[in-house]
Amino acid sequence: xxxxxxxxxxxxxxxxxxxxxxxxxxxxxxxxxxxxxxxxxxxxxxxxxxxxxxxxxxxxxxxxxxxxxxxxxxxxxxxxxxxxxxxxxxx
Amino acid sequence: xxxxxxxxxxxxxxxxxxxxxxxxxxxxxxxxxxxxxxxxxxxxxxxxxxxxxxxxxxxxxxxxxxxxxxxxxxxxxxxxxxxxxxxxxxxxxxxxxxxxxxxxxxxxxxxxxxxxxxxxxxxxxxxxxxxxxxxxxxxxxxxxxxxxxxxxxxxxxxxxxxxxxxxxxxxxxxxxxxxxxxxxxxxxxxxxxxxxxxxxxxxxxxxxxxxxxxxxxxxxxxxxxxxxxxxxxxxxxxxxxxxxxxxxxxxxxxxxxxxxxxxxxxxxxxxxxxxxxxxxxxxxxxxxxxxxxxxxxxxxxxxxxxxxxxxxxxxxxxxxxxxxxxxxxxxxxxxxxxxxxxxxxxxxxxxxxxxxxxxxxxxxxxxxxxxxxxxxxxxxxxxxxxxxxxxxxxxxxxxxxxxxxxxxxxxxxxxxxxxxxxxxxxxxxxxxxxxxxxxxxxxxxxxxxxxxx
Numbered sequence: 001x002x003x004x005x006x007x008x009x010x011x012x013x014x015x016x017x018x019x020x021x022x023x024x025x026x027x028x029x030x031x032x033x034x035x036x037x038x039x040x041x042x043x044x045x046x047x048x049x050x051x052x053x054x055x056x057x058x059x060x061x062x063x064x065x066x067x068x069x070x071x072x073x074x075x076x077x078x079x080x081x082x083x084x085x086x087x088x089x090x091x
Numbered sequence: 092x093x094x095x096x097x098x099x100x101x102x103x104x105x106x107x108x109x110x111x112x113x114x115x116x117x118x119x120x121x122x123x124x125x126x127x128x129x130x131x132x133x134x135x136x137x138x139x140x141x142x143x144x145x146x147x148x149x150x151x152x153x154x155x156x157x158x159x160x161x162x163x164x165x166x167x168x169x170x171x172x173x174x175x176x177x178x179x180x181x182x183x184x185x186x187x188x189x190x191x192x193x194x195x196x197x198x199x200x201x202x203x204x205x206x207x208x209x210x211x212x213x214x215x216x217x218x219x220x221x222x223x224x225x226x227x228x229x230x231x232x233x234x235x236x237x238x239x240x241x242x243x244x245x246x247x248x249x250x251x252x253x254x255x256x257x258x259x260x261x262x263x264x265x266x267x268x269x270x271x272x273x274x275x276x277x278x279x280x281x282x283x284x285x286x287x288x289x290x291x292x293x294x295x296x297x298x299x300x301x302x303x304x305x306x307x308x309x310x311x312x313x314x315x316x317x318x319x320x321x322x323x324x325x326x327x328x329x330x331x332x333x334x335x336x337x338x339x340x341x342x343x344x345x346x347x348x349x350x351x352x353x354x355x356x357x358x359x360x361x362x363x364x365x366x367x368x369x370x371x372x373x374x375x376x377x378x379x380x381x382x383x384x385x386x387x388x389x390x391x392x393x394x395x396x397x398x399x400x401x402x403x404x405x406x407x408x409x410x411x412x413x414x415x416x417x418x419x420x421x422x423x424x425x426x427x428x429x430x431x432x433x434x435x436x437x438x439x440x441x442x443x444x445x446x447x448x449x450x451x452x453x454x455x456x457x458x459x460x461x462x463x464x465x466x467x468x469x470x471x472x473x474x475x476x477x478x479x480x481x482x483x484x485x486x487x488x489x490x491x492x493x494x495x496x497x498x499x500x501x502x503x504x505x506x507x508x509x510x511x512x513x514x515x516x517x518x519x520x521x522x523x524x525x526x527x528x529x530x531x532x533x534x535x536x537x538x539x540x541x542x543x544x
Binding site: 087090 | 140150151152154156157158159259307309310311313314316317318321329330333364365366367413415416418428430431432433
């Protein structure tokens with residue numbers, strides 16, 4: 001079973017309109033890299049130039065902010081769910 | 092007591108994201124072009140990061156780089172002079188040329204113009220020349236500065252034809268959105284952490300809003316609301332209406348300047364949650380400078396956080412360039428945001444004005460609440476206690492100086508968070524209705540003993 005990534009509307013347009021995409025890999029970084037191959041326009045809005053999470057999005061792996069869970073190095077399993085939301089919200 | 096009352100490069104214009112229906116399919120947007128509705132027109136938007144421009148819309152994120160969007164003001168718009176502003180009704184709309192709309196607002200016309208209270212006893216305690224309290228704990232209608240930002244956001248929501256208004260909140264915003272929605276006749280959906288203080292929950296439910304308590308912290312609530320705005324196309328004050336919402340905070344700065352007789356204090360201490368308030372204080376003071384309404388340097392801005400959730404203060408202290416999110420552990424729930432959206436901007440505002448930040452313990456914030464009450468007669472909530480305690484720390488550390496004229500921004504009312512001080516204050520004595528029962532208490536008070544136990 002692949003890993004599901006839910007995108008905000010502002011990024012769905014870069015994934016051919018898909019709000020949910022799927023990728024594979026052992027770590028979150030692997031999954032994001034796989035999705036970036038499928039949708040090249042997404043890459044620069046998911047990953048920064050240094051290979052880290054793009055600073056204007058926040059990733060949640062199974063509801064946990066990945067900054068508390070190992071970042072892109074976090075291990076993922078089949079069926080895991082990833083949510084991406086814009087970082088600028090709230091307050 | 093004193094009481095009153097840049098051009099950037101063009102980029103692509105784009106329509107707002109379309110909301111999705113419950114089946115996930117794109118639907119017609121709820122937004123109606125404001126020009127077709129008459130009344131107030133929200134301003135266009137510009138990306139703070141890349142300069143891309145967008146038509147007025149309920150969006151807060153740049154479609155090009157995902158950076159934050161700000162309203163784009165016409166540099167050549169006519170601006171009022173001091174006398175014109177002073178002659179206007181006592182509400183935040185007296186500064187309407189610096190709020191993100193063209194035309195005349197129709198909603199929440201009586202918010203703003205809270206007292207600026209002279210606080211000589213507090214000044215002596217801080218060791219500064221003068222101190223004032225900007226007392227938004229008596230803001231209309233819900234006793235916090237969030238009334239200001241909601242006044243801006245709800246006018247935007249209605250201008251865009253959005254049929255539902257809402258927010259992610261630590262409490263004060265929930266109160267303000269619920270109350271102002273009720274008055275405007277808009278359905279409201281309010282999302283709060285499940286363990287919020289009772290006063291803030293009741294103070295939201297009473298207005299008939301849909302209140303949803305979400306398991307987790309404010310940051311979990313905020314994530315859900317980002318998805319809610321996408322999914323349902325509602326106007327979420329601090330998500331997709333955030334560009335308009337945040338501008339309401341500038342009116343705190345405008346009022347301080349006017350209430351001081353069209354001059355600026357030397358220092359301002361304000362609480363930090365998402366970081367928007369100090370960022371907008373800086374913007375507001377600077378806008379009045381540019382308009383020629385005030386002279387002199389910008390006040391040094393100081394940010395206050397609870398030590399149990401202080402990502403912005405730690406960013407400032409570490410001279411870092413990236414927010415490190417935290418899991419909140421503090422009774423100051425109204426400012427317990429571990430992943431502050433405007434953290435970097437706030438830290439920049441503090442640094443650029445020569446200010447600093449302080450983080451205080453929960454015990455210190457309770458003492459701060461009591462100090463403010465006993466020295467000024469103002470009962471503030473936990474965020475206000477943080478502000479007072481931080482001001483004390485900043486004074487001890489030499490950041491606040493003997494010649495300073497300091498304004499403390501007290502942003503919320505203590506009746507909303509009585510749990511925070513109940514234990515510290517103790518119980519009032521109960522006596523029979525006889526003088527002989529009272530006399531020992533009076534004698535004890537004369538000896539300087541507390542009347543409470």
